[in-house]
Amino acid sequence: MSKYVITQDQKRCIGCLACVVHCKVENDVTLGARFCDILPVGPKDINGVPRILFVYLNCFHCEEAFCMKACPTGAMTRRNQDGIVYVREDLCIGCKSCIKACPWGIPQWNSKTGKVFKCHLCMHRIDQGQRPACVEGCTTSCLTFTVPEEATQKTRQLYAERIAENLKAMLW
Amino acid sequence: MINRRIVYSLCCMCTGRCPIMVEVENEVIKHIWGNPHVFGAKSLCPRGAAGVAFEYDNERPQYPMIRDGERGSGQWRRVSWDEALDFIADKLKGVIEKYGARAIALSDRGGPHTELHKLFLRAIGSPNYFTHHATCSNSVHNAHMSIAGHARNTVSYDYKNCKYMVVFGRNLLESLITGEARNVIDMISSGGKLVYIDVRWTYTASKAYKFFMINPGTDYALALALLNVIINNNLYDVDFVNKNVIGLDYLRTFIQPYTPSWAEKETGIPAEEIVKIAQEAAEAKPSVIFHPGWMTAWNEQDFYFRRAIYALNALMGSYEAKGGIVIAKGAADAGVKIKQPTALAPKVTEERCDGAGSTYPWIRAQWGLLQRLPEVIERGDPYPVKAYIAMRHDPLASMPEPETWIKAFEKLDLVVSIDVNWSWTGWYADVILPESTYLERTDNVIVRRGLRPQLALRQKVIEPRFDSRSRFQIFKALAERLGKGEFFPWKNEIEMVNWQLEGTGFTFEDFSQRGIIDLTKEPIWYDRNNLKFDTPSGKIEIYSEFLEKAGIPSFAPYERPQTPPENTLRLITGKVAVHTQGRTTSNNPILNELVPENHLYIHPSFAKKIGVKDGDLVEVSANGVKEKITVRVSSLVHPEIAFMLHGFGDPVPLRTRSYGKGASDVRLMQGKLKVSIGGNCPLFETFISIKKAQ
Numbered sequence: 119m120s121k122y123v124i125t126q127d128q129k130r131c132i133g134c135l136a137c138v139v140h141c142k143v144e145n146d147v148t149l150g151a152r153f154c155d156i157l158p159v160g161p162k163d164i165n166g167v168p169r170i171l172f173v174y175l176n177c178f179h180c181e182e183a184f185c186m187k188a189c190p191t192g193a194m195t196r197r198n199q200d201g202i203v204y205v206r207e208d209l210c211i212g213c214k215s216c217i218k219a220c221p222w223g224i225p226q227w228n229s230k231t232g233k234v235f236k237c238h239l240c241m242h243r244i245d246q247g248q249r250p251a252c253v254e255g256c257t258t259s260c261l262t263f264t265v266p267e268e269a270t271q272k273t274r275q276l277y278a279e280r281i282a283e284n285l286k287a288m289l290w
Numbered sequence: 291m292i293n294r295r296i297v298y299s300l301c302c303m304c305t306g307r308c309p310i311m312v313e314v315e316n317e318v319i320k321h322i323w324g325n326p327h328v329f330g331a332k333s334l335c336p337r338g339a340a341g342v343a344f345e346y347d348n349e350r351p352q353y354p355m356i357r358d359g360e361r362g363s364g365q366w367r368r369v370s371w372d373e374a375l376d377f378i379a380d381k382l383k384g385v386i387e388k389y390g391a392r393a394i395a396l397s398d399r400g401g402p403h404t405e406l407h408k409l410f411l412r413a414i415g416s417p418n419y420f421t422h423h424a425t426c427s428n429s430v431h432n433a434h435m436s437i438a439g440h441a442r443n444t445v446s447y448d449y450k451n452c453k454y455m456v457v458f459g460r461n462l463l464e465s466l467i468t469g470e471a472r473n474v475i476d477m478i479s480s481g482g483k484l485v486y487i488d489v490r491w492t493y494t495a496s497k498a499y500k501f502f503m504i505n506p507g508t509d510y511a512l513a514l515a516l517l518n519v520i521i522n523n524n525l526y527d528v529d530f531v532n533k534n535v536i537g538l539d540y541l542r543t544f545i546q547p548y549t550p551s552w553a554e555k556e557t558g559i560p561a562e563e564i565v566k567i568a569q570e571a572a573e574a575k576p577s578v579i580f581h582p583g584w585m586t587a588w589n590e591q592d593f594y595f596r597r598a599i600y601a602l603n604a605l606m607g608s609y610e611a612k613g614g615i616v617i618a619k620g621a622a623d624a625g626v627k628i629k630q631p632t633a634l635a636p637k638v639t640e641e642r643c644d645g646a647g648s649t650y651p652w653i654r655a656q657w658g659l660l661q662r663l664p665e666v667i668e669r670g671d672p673y674p675v676k677a678y679i680a681m682r683h684d685p686l687a688s689m690p691e692p693e694t695w696i697k698a699f700e701k702l703d704l705v706v707s708i709d710v711n712w713s714w715t716g717w718y719a720d721v722i723l724p725e726s727t728y729l730e731r732t733d734n735v736i737v738r739r740g741l742r743p744q745l746a747l748r749q750k751v752i753e754p755r756f757d758s759r760s761r762f763q764i765f766k767a768l769a770e771r772l773g774k775g776e777f778f779p780w781k782n783e784i785e786m787v788n789w790q791l792e793g794t795g796f797t798f799e800d801f802s803q804r805g806i807i808d809l810t811k812e813p814i815w816y817d818r819n820n821l822k823f824d825t826p827s828g829k830i831e832i833y834s835e836f837l838e839k840a841g842i843p844s845f846a847p848y849e850r851p852q853t854p855p856e857n858t859l860r861l862i863t864g865k866v867a868v869h870t871q872g873r874t875t876s877n878n879p880i881l882n883e884l885v886p887e888n889h890l891y892i893h894p895s896f897a898k899k900i901g902v903k904d905g906d907l908v909e910v911s912a913n914g915v916k917e918k919i920t921v922r923v924s925s926l927v928h929p930e931i932a933f934m935l936h937g938f939g940d941p942v943p944l945r946t947r948s949y950g951k952g953a954s955d956v957r958l959m960q961g962k963l964k965v966s967i968g969g970n971c972p973l974f975e976t977f978i979s980i981k982k983a984q
Contacts, residue, residue, distance in 0.1 A: 129478070129497075130479060132471060132493055132497070133493055134335060134336055134463075134471070134867035134868075135336045135867060135868060135884055136335050136336040139336040139340050139868075140334075142880055143340070143342045143343065143880070144321055149879070150883070161496060161926065166500070167498055168491050168495065168496065168501070168926060169496050170496045251321070254323065254331075255333060255334055255339055256331075256333055257333050257334070257335050257471055257867075258333070258472050259331050260475075
């Protein structure tokens with residue numbers, strides 16, 4: 119797993135696909151391919167209102183990546199410094215093994231180059247101290263680029279605040 | 291060596307004009323973000339982000355062209371700017387000599403970047419300036435003017451602090467503007483309650499505290515019942531109403547028949563839920579918004595429905611309240627005076643050709659009644675109109691009955707399309723002038739009104755990619771050719787901007803650091819005890835003597851909407867986040883990829899009745915006009931409606947991605963080039979037949 123994680127606040131996500139467009143512009147993602155994606159699931163009736171879930175999906179940058187294991191040429195590469203899994207275009211022969219191997223359908227086909235390309239968390243931006251384009255451009259700021267330690271801490275904090283809200287109702 | 295720079299500007303992918311931050315590398319635009327100095331983040335909606343794809347798309351007019359065949363034949367010849375402008379000027383001179391300047395009409399999409407077109411019309415002496423609002427916000431605008439002396443957009447909504455918001459079909463989270471969507475989500479995230487009412491489920495409904503699927507066309511009944519509960523149970527803000535509202539007794543009498551149980555039968559919303567909405571809103575007052583809507587060209591009674599919504603806000607005391615409807619402060623409120631280009635030429639006093647402000651005294655002349663133009667052209671009544679300029683506006687694609695327009699064009703000596711896109715109107719024009727894109731031109735300074743008014747500027751980011759010109763250059767050149775150059779005294783856009791800013795202490799350069807200029811640090815609130823409304827009485831006029839004198843009742847009795855004739859459905863249209871302005875986005879390489887065509891959403895009961903299933907291609911027709919579209923069967927649309935996205939069914943072959951995809955909604959809106967009481971076209975009174983396509 120890369121040392122980073124992108125979290126999504128479902129309450130704020132409106133399924134507008136700004137993340138997809140910002141990503142496509144930033145990474146010149148060709149027609150038909152998407153690095154990150156929003157998958158609307160539903161709607162399902164929850165307490166009388168049909169609710170839809172917008173599932174944000176980008177590469178997990180797995181520690182033991184299926185795509186890397188499947189790649190016969192070593193094109194699918196893991197960056198030592200932070201664990202980002204990316205494609206070395208010069209080594210990719212376009213065999214699509216990674217596409218078949220990834221259980222989440224992450225590697226994408228670049229119809230212009232005849233090679234695979236995929237989410238690399240905008241590592242050119244990370245290297246300049248910036249956040250991935252999907253996170254940066256999100257209309258409602260529902261995506262957060264963080265590290266797991268911070269993400270879990272934030273979740274705990276929010277949980278604690280919810281308890282405090284309940285206490286308020288009980289005590290006052 | 292890479293030369294990187296940042297330019298702050300204003301987006302123009304839709305009419306939201308969001309502040310943007312553009313990254314440029316070696317004179318190539320790499321990315322467009324939201325302006326973080328405004329949004330607190332680089333957030334920008336998908337259309338704004340796709341501005342890069344728009345700029346580098348070659349499928350747009352690249353040089354001036356003069357028609358070289360029949361209108362609509364697609365035969366053009368490339369000409370120089372001088373030849374195109376001379377051609378237009380000669381034709382306009384001919385029209386002016388023979389029929390007077392009033393025979394020249396111009397339409398655009400409205401908004402604050404219309405100064406130069408309006409100045410041009412004033413300079414030559416034509417009163418016939420039109421906006422697209424006949425199919426957008428005419429009814430809500432005229433309703434607000436009549437009740438509170440405010441335009442639709444001289445108030446804003448304090449969403450962030452709102453505790454309870456009732457929204458009628460304004461799909462805030464799909465038909466979205468970046469800042470507004472962020473604020474609405476902030477409101478919901480911090481516990482504000484959104485009650486969403488629509489004839490179909492939307493993503494906005496998904497985020498709502500409560501969602502009611504209302505019987506189509508009955509929203510006015512719901513608003514009247516809410517007024518009934520609020521008045522009869524004394525749930526209103528007595529102090530605010532006493533100080534600011536006239537006509538409460540009139541309204542009290544008027545709404546007596548409209549009880550919640552009556553409204554239940556009309557709207558399909560349970561009476562106890564209607565009572566609950568009124569009670570919950572009253573508990574949250576004045577931090578309450580009954581949202582008046584934006585695209586309100588729905589039906590004949592729209593004007594009264596919108597007046598009823600504004601009356602609800604008045605009763606809640608939500609005007610100028612935290613979390614309510616706030617009066618949008620302008621530059622003058624911050625003690626700053628901005629000069630507007632239109633002020634250079636005298637107002638044209640001649641009567642308009644469409645009757646706005648005269649035949650229809652309650653309909654404001656400033657936006658006009660564009661739906662009347664084809665009829666005026668055809669009949670020459672009240673006087674001939676012989677030339678038409680469509681300025682970044684595509685009425686054939688956005689107004690009902692494009693065929694009626696095309697026929698009316700036959701009576702014109704000149705049709706000009708000035709646009710950054712290929713348009714349907716352009717296809718039937720005599721001359722196409724390519725405007726430089728919003729990333730290639732500088733426009734006039736605008737005021738972003740609100741609690742904290744700001745100045746903002748759209749400025750040139752890169753040199754034009756093609757042989758295009760800015761609207762400044764185009765209208766200055768035309769004015770000069772018509773001997774009216776003195777009204778455009780500036781050499782270039784920057785000189786105009788600096789002239790606008792004279793005496794403010796600011797200059798063009800001041801936009802470079804943050805893109806906007808804050809005119810105040812603290813929010814400006816008016817004293818709620820001394821509010822002044824720009825109505826004859828200075829108060830909110832639930833009862834309006836002005837209207838009554840014009841023969842228009844302050845509120846009209848509710849009329850039950852027509853039930854769809856046998857085997858037809860009521861056509862409803864709307865937007866999604868990637869396409870809100872129809873033709874300006876449908877051929878965009880990225881946005882077209884995400885949503886390439888529109889579908890027809892119908893209820894399972896109707897699908898079963900006509901024997902179609904999800905994914906079938908159907909033929910939809912109205913009054914002999916036919917379109918083909920793929921069906922989606924959904925129980926989340928009202929059984930009496932058929933829903934489709936606006937802006938598809940593109941007939942212009944030069945737009946290869948969107949050409950022929952999906953169905954055109956406006957072609958089906960037969961008989962809707964009509965003036966409803968609010969000045970709007972009653973678009974959602976269209977009924978369509980549906981059958982499986984052969």
